[in-house]
Amino acid sequence: MQDLSFITHWIDNLFRVVLGCPDWLTVTLECVLLGVALLLVYAVLALFYIWFERKVCAAFQCRLGPNRVGPFGVLQPFADMFKMLIKELISLNHVDKFLFALAPFLVIVASMMAFAVLPWGNGLQAVDFNIGIFFLLAVSSIGVLGILLAGWSSNNKFTLIGALRSGAQMVSYEISISLSVITMVVLSGTMSVQGIVHAQDHCWFIFSGHIPAIIAFLVYVIAGTAETNRGPFDLPEAESELTAGYHTEYSGMHFGFFYLAEYLNLFIVGGVAALLFFGGWMPLHIPGWDGFNHVMNYIPSVIWFLGKAVVITFVMIWFKWTFPRLRIDQLLSFEWKYLMPISLVNLVLMTLVVVFGLYI
Numbered sequence: 001m002q003d004l005s006f007i008t009h010w011i012d013n014l015f016r017v018v019l020g021c022p023d024w025l026t027v028t029l030e031c032v033l034l035g036v037a038l039l040l041v042y043a044v045l046a047l048f049y050i051w052f053e054r055k056v057c058a059a060f061q062c063r064l065g066p067n068r069v070g071p072f073g074v075l076q077p078f079a080d081m082f083k084m085l086i087k088e089l090i091s092l093n094h095v096d097k098f099l100f101a102l103a104p105f106l107v108i109v110a111s112m113m114a115f116a117v118l119p120w121g122n123g124l125q126a127v128d129f130n131i132g133i134f135f136l137l138a139v140s141s142i143g144v145l146g147i148l149l150a151g152w153s154s155n156n157k158f159t160l161i162g163a164l165r166s167g168a169q170m171v172s173y174e175i176s177i178s179l180s181v182i183t184m185v186v187l188s189g190t191m192s193v194q195g196i197v198h199a200q201d202h203c204w205f206i207f208s209g210h211i212p213a214i215i216a217f218l219v220y221v222i223a224g225t226a227e228t229n230r231g232p233f234d235l236p237e238a239e240s241e242l243t244a245g246y247h248t249e250y251s252g253m254h255f256g257f258f259y260l261a262e263y264l265n266l267f268i269v270g271g272v273a274a275l276l277f278f279g280g281w282m283p284l285h286i287p288g289w290d291g292f293n294h295v296m297n298y299i300p301s302v303i304w305f306l307g308k309a310v311v312i313t314f315v316m317i318w319f320k321w322t323f324p325r326l327r328i329d330q331l332l333s334f335e336w337k338y339l340m341p342i343s344l345v346n347l348v349l350m351t352l353v354v355v356f357g358l359y360i
Contacts, residue, residue, distance in 0.1 A: 004301065005123025034126055038116055042264060047077040049263040052310075053317050060321045084259075087252040092154075095249065099153035104250065104257035106146030111261040111268065113139040118271045119193050119280045121301035132193035133185060136272065137178055143261065144170040150258075151246035162245030165235045165328060169226055172335045173233075176223035179343035183216040183350045184209070184276040187359060197280035202287060206277040208359050212350040217277045219343050221315065224269035226331070228262065231320035235328055266313050274308035281305040 011033065015026040051066065051074060058065030066073030092100070116126040117136045129135070144167055151163020185191055187209050188199040199205075205213050226233035247258045274280055281301035285293045326334070353359055 002300070003123045004121045007124065038112065038126060042112060042115055043260075045267055046260045046263045047081060049266060049313070050077040050080070052314075053263075056314065056317050057321050060318075081256075084253060084256045089252040089254060092249060094155045096153040096155070099149045100249075101254070103146045103150035103153060104247075104254045104261075106149065107143050107261045108257045110139055110142035110146065111264050113142075114268050115264060117193060118268070118305075119197055119275060120305055121281045124281075124302065125194060128192065128194050130195075131191050133181060133191045133196070136193075137174075137181060140265075140268070141170075141174060143265070147246050150250070154246075154249040156249055159246050159248050162248070166229060166246055168328075169229070169233065169235065169331060172332055173223040173226040173339075176219050176335060176339040176343050177227060179340070179347055180216040180220035180223065181272075181276065183212060183343070183347045186347070186350050186354055187213065189354075193275065193280075196275060197282055200279040200282050202285055204277065204279040204282070204284070209350065210353060210359065212346050212353055213277065215342065215346045216350070217273065219339055219346070220273055220276070221312070223335075223339060224273065225316050225319055226335070228265045228269055228316075230262075230266065230316060232323035232325050233331060234320070234325060235331060266316060267309060270309040270311075270313035270316065271305070273312045274305060278308045278312075279304075280308075 011030065012026065015021045015029055016023075021029065054076075055065045055073070057063075066076035069075040069079050114136050117128075117132055117139075119125045119128075127135075147166045147170070148163050151159040151161075151166070154160070184196070184205060187205055188196045190196060190199065200208075202208075206217055207213075209216075229235075247255055250258065281304050283293070283296035283299060283301075283304055285296065
């Protein structure tokens, strides 16, 4: 499989050798270029998922979905984006103005920092260090602070109820997500993102980890759906009860930040699932099938990663348009009485599998 690190080496050589930039300027320019690239990918993926969910929802409900702006409606999210960019930011008198303005930036920054850790391809990753998974879990938990601030600073009973629901839900389901991630870290033996990918070069963990890996995947997908406040776990934004939940009072691009973060968090959950269970950018390799494995290596690693993430997020979108919304007591009981105990027992099982060498 082609190593895409030649792209980063070429850019580094361009600044250092061709342009003759000093080290400090080279590092600065590379960081700026990387930030711009991540922002562009972030925006394009968010627009894709807006269109993708609307099309999937329409298919489930026997409708056409967006079909006017561009072929198959692919330009509809761009039209919506431009409309949102020119919307007025309405100033409210009864809010805590500083915290009200800070909340959407906290949500978007937390989403962006988690987004940067994902392994996009062979040699194509923005951040990689030996505690990459721990860093990803840490920064992704910052988003709940923005949601709580948004609900409280709006000084509105609907937003406050939505924020409290979201805080209880996200803090609860983070436990199951973390336990599922730790289960796969035990199997891989490393917290490095690239290390986890390379540990699956012979077989993806969903197959080599046996039953504990399958249980961890199921728990992760369910808890990840709840973590992103998506149906049937969308109580914080229950339109029939709370108008729009914690972001009821937001308008213009402030609302746009919450909207973007919701869809990118969906992709991040799918990307982390692809990383932990389906090899990240690693192609499908079957031991003993050398010809098949050789053909799979011709598919670019970026395509492998994006394809796996999109398939997993399609399943999560399927959840939303299939199951009815849970009550808050059902939602919390499901986590504390079922998911968390199952995750704890599954972690012990995976530890036994690793200790006794039962994995493939």
